[in-house]
Amino acid sequence: MSPPPSTPALSVGLIGFGAFGRLIARHLAPHLRVLAHDPFVAADAFGPDAVPADLATAAACPVVILATPVPALRAVARALAPHLRPGALVADVGSVKVVPAAILREELPAHAEILATHPLFGPQSARDGIRGLKLAACPVRGRGGLRAAAFLRRLLGLEVILTTPEAHDREMAVVQGLTHLVAKVLVRMEPLPARMTTRSFERIMEAVGMVRHYAPEVFAAIERQNPFAPQVRRRFLALAAELEAELDADRSVAPRLALVR
Amino acid sequence: MSPPPSTPALSVGLIGFGAFGRLIARHLAPHLRVLAHDPFVAADAFGPDAVPADLATAAACPVVILATPVPALRAVARALAPHLRPGALVADVGSVKVVPAAILREELPAHAEILATHPLFGPQSARDGIRGLKLAACPVRGRGGLRAAAFLRRLLGLEVILTTPEAHDREMAVVQGLTHLVAKVLVRMEPLPARMTTRSFERIMEAVGMVRHYAPEVFAAIERQNPFAPQVRRRFLALAAELEAELDADRSVAPRLALVR
Numbered sequence: 001m002s003p004p005p006s007t008p009a010l011s012v013g014l015i016g017f018g019a020f021g022r023l024i025a026r027h028l029a030p031h032l033r034v035l036a037h038d039p040f041v042a043a044d045a046f047g048p049d050a051v052p053a054d055l056a057t058a059a060a061c062p063v064v065i066l067a068t069p070v071p072a073l074r075a076v077a078r079a080l081a082p083h084l085r086p087g088a089l090v091a092d093v094g095s096v097k098v099v100p101a102a103i104l105r106e107e108l109p110a111h112a113e114i115l116a117t118h119p120l121f122g123p124q125s126a127r128d129g130i131r132g133l134k135l136a137a138c139p140v141r142g143r144g145g146l147r148a149a150a151f152l153r154r155l156l157g158l159e160v161i162l163t164t165p166e167a168h169d170r171e172m173a174v175v176q177g178l179t180h181l182v183a184k185v186l187v188r189m190e191p192l193p194a195r196m197t198t199r200s201f202e203r204i205m206e207a208v209g210m211v212r213h214y215a216p217e218v219f220a221a222i223e224r225q226n227p228f229a230p231q232v233r234r235r236f237l238a239l240a241a242e243l244e245a246e247l248d249a250d251r252s253v254a255p256r257l258a259l260v261r
Numbered sequence: 262m263s264p265p266p267s268t269p270a271l272s273v274g275l276i277g278f279g280a281f282g283r284l285i286a287r288h289l290a291p292h293l294r295v296l297a298h299d300p301f302v303a304a305d306a307f308g309p310d311a312v313p314a315d316l317a318t319a320a321a322c323p324v325v326i327l328a329t330p331v332p333a334l335r336a337v338a339r340a341l342a343p344h345l346r347p348g349a350l351v352a353d354v355g356s357v358k359v360v361p362a363a364i365l366r367e368e369l370p371a372h373a374e375i376l377a378t379h380p381l382f383g384p385q386s387a388r389d390g391i392r393g394l395k396l397a398a399c400p401v402r403g404r405g406g407l408r409a410a411a412f413l414r415r416l417l418g419l420e421v422i423l424t425t426p427e428a429h430d431r432e433m434a435v436v437q438g439l440t441h442l443v444a445k446v447l448v449r450m451e452p453l454p455a456r457m458t459t460r461s462f463e464r465i466m467e468a469v470g471m472v473r474h475y476a477p478e479v480f481a482a483i484e485r486q487n488p489f490a491p492q493v494r495r496r497f498l499a500l501a502a503e504l505e506a507e508l509d510a511d512r513s514v515a516p517r518l519a520l521v522r
Contacts (some may be wrong), residue, residue, distance in 0.1 A: 011484040136457055139391045160458055171454040175462040178376070182443060193432040196397055196422055197388040200468040201436040204443070207464035223508050230508075237501055239446045244494055247484050 009111040011172055014050060014077055015059035016067035017041045019123050019215070020093060024067055025049035027130055031155050059083035062188055063148065069217040070225045071204035077107035086110050089144035091115040095176060095218055096226040097165035101140045113142025115149070118172070119158075122218075124210045138165050172230035178236055179223050183208040219220055274319035275311060275326035276337055278302045280384050280476070281354060284312035285328055288391055292416050296322055320344035323456060324409065327353040330478040331486045334361055338368035343371050350405035352376040356479055357487040359424035362401045374403025376410070377426055379433070380419075383479075385471045392418035399426050434489035439497055441483050444469040 010032050011246055017038035025034045029049035036050035037058035045054045058064065059080035068076050073092060090112050093098045101116040108114060120134040135158045139145035149160045151213065186192060186208050197205070223229050271293050275282055280298035286295045290310035297311035298319035319325065320341035329337050331428045332365045334353060345351070353375050355361045362377040369375060381395040400406035410421045447453065447469050458466070484490050 025313065087441075102448050120457065120459045133460075134457070153464050164455065168457065171457045174450070175454050178447070178466060179459065179462045181501065181504065184459075184504055185497055186439070188504075189435070189496065193418050193436050194434045196381065196395070196424065196429065197436050198381045198395075198443075200442065200471040201440045203464045203468035203471070204440060207461040207468075210461040210464070233505055233508075235450065236446055237498070238507060240498055240501070243442065243445055244498060247491075247494075 010063065010152060011035055011061045013037065013061035013064040014067060015055070015058055015064065015080065019066065020119075021047070022047070023094070023123050023126055023130075024065060027156055027221035031061075039105055045056050049230055050216065055080060056083045060085055060088075063085060063090060063144075064090045066090065067093075069215075070096060070100060070221040071217070072092045072104045077104055081108055081112075086111045086259070087113065087144070089113045089115060089142070089148060091117050091145070091148065093119055093231040094225075095115055095221045096172065096199055097136070097138050097168040098227055099225050101138060102166040106142060113144040114224045115145030115146060118168060119174075122210070122214060124213070130160060134159045134161060136161050136163050136168050138168060140164055140165070168224045172222070172229050173226050173232040176222045177226060177232050180211055181208060181216075181233055181236065184219070195241075222257035264467055271324065272322045274298065274314070274322035274325040276316070276319055276325065277326060278307060279299075279328065280375075280382075282328035283308070283310070284387055284391075285326060285354070286382050288417055301339070302394065303388055309500050312504055314514070316341060317344045321346055322349070324350045324352070324405075327351065329353075330476075331357060331361060331482040332353045332478065335364045335368060338365055338415065341371055342373075344369060345484055347372045348374065348403075350374045350376060350403070350409060352378050352406070352409065354378055354380055356482045357433065358397070358399050358429040359488055362399060362426040366401060374405040376406030377399035379429060381436075383471070383475060385474070390439050393420060395420045395422060396424045398427050399427070399429060408499050430487045431489050433483070434487050434493040436484045437470055438487060438490040439495050440468055441475075442474055442497065444472045 004204040012028060012032045012034055014025060014034050014036040017036050019040045021036065021038065025036060026049050029231060030033050034050040035053035035058045036054050037053050043052045060083050062085065064080065065074055066073065074092065090104060090108055092100045092104065095118060097116045097118055104114045104116065109145055116138040120136060121130065135152060137145065137160050149162065152158045153160045272293055273289060273293045275285060275295050275297040278297045282297065282299065282360050286297060295311040296314035296319045297307055298314050298316050304313045313353060323346065325341065327337055327490055329335065334355065335414050353361045356379060358377045358379060365375045365377065379397040379400040382391065387394060396413060398406065398410045398421050410423065413419045414421045425449060455499050456506065
């Protein structure tokens with residue numbers, strides 16, 4: 001990573017300074033000036049990577065990133081809309097894209113460009129850096145999104161996957177919807193075996209470890225704000241029940257402990 | 262690994278030369294003379310690691326390893342019983358232990374020592390060697406099992422976990438029962454997303470890749486021959502259904518596309 005220039009060329013407004021907002025600030029700070037707004041964070045708690053700013057100031061940057069929970073997105077978009085400068089690029093980072101893209105299209109002025117994004121990683125998987133990690137990007141309005149995608153690819157080393165909100169949500173209903181479903185169920189089954197384990201079970205438990213500490217809002221967004229998630233979960237459960245029925249059906253090979261005693 | 266001695270001190274009989282039998286022969290050959298018996302394998306197909314032998318010859322070795330599917334175990338044990346030499350050690354390698362331990366205790370003569378084992382790996386996870394991999398070992402009868410466990414630890418570098426058939430099957434009902442259940446369901450949902458993926462989903466798909474090509478008998482043994490597997494699967498399915506009901510219950514935050522259109 002190159003050293004932070006003393007006077008970065010561009011300012012970026014960052015609305016929301018939770019776990020993911022901090023991660024964004026850490027990786028953008030070497031390249032851009034980050035003006036962060038979060039009414040729930042004390043002014044002295046923004047750390048070295050971001051300058052605290054009021055909503056109007058953060059929203060007046062040429063690029064504005066919304067790192068807020070999906071359910072708060074409409075209120076946030078509505079609040080910052082009047083402060084956006086002409087041609088500003090607004091990007092969100094939510095785990096679903098159909099609903100946020102629709103909200104931003106509705107709430108932001110027509111002159112604002114929109115890039116709906118989903119970084120396919122969290123603070124856990126980004127622990128050793130973000131180079132090579134994936135980010136889904138949906139250009140919703142204007143050409144600024146493509147330039148931002150090129151920036152993320154070139155300067156941050158992200159693998160940027162251009163897609164549409166619908167294609168994204170269809171895939172994520174499987175990728176995230178099922179991962180989080182399986183993980184939540186396994187956590188509810190704890191304590192789980194930790195020593196007598198197979199490599200394949202260990203992989204699954206690594207996945208559980210990566211997602212178990214996500215904020216409840218992220219789980220809610222993945223399972224409830226993705227319009228395709230319910231049908232994917234139901235298909236998974238139906239196939240599991242079908243397999244269970246198959247295993248039940250052929251009892252001829254079931255263990256007969258009475259016979260082997 | 263030390264070079265193969267020209268005249269190994271000890272012969273081991275290997276009954277069954279399927280995928281796992283071959284793996285055993287490959288790793289024992291540098292240390293022991295492997296006499297392999299498998300009526301379904303042509304004499305010229307045993308490769309450099311094993312010498313083909315008839316059942317009586319293989320069964321007359323001081324150590325006899327049964328690498329046969331669990332449902333075939335009783336017939337195999339019955340067939341080799343008359344040929345066992347006094348004090349021979351017989352070990353199986355099945356994915357479950359309660360049923361095989363009971364079968365071997367019943368079918369083998371009282372003078373034979375018994376070690377029920379479960380190598381917690383398959384040809385897939387052993388691709389890069391078996392050093393450091395885990396093996397569950399249940400000494401069922403006699404002290405020879407403990408000496409064999411020490412051999413596996415010292416010469417092959419395995420992590421040998423001493424346990425009982427019941428403790429083993431209880432843990433494996435989770436470790437293998439759930440891994441294979443989830444993997445089978447995901448395989449039935451294919452095609453699955455391959456590019457727009459998260460690290461956690463990739464871990465789960467790695468687990469799927471490790472177990473998807475297991476022989477159907479292994480899946481059957483894991484799910485049907487483990488007396489604890491059905492209750493663990495049912496608990497998993499019940500918790501998943503419970504989570505689904507919770508997600509369904511609070512519809513207040515569900516995506517209302519009509520409202521955001």
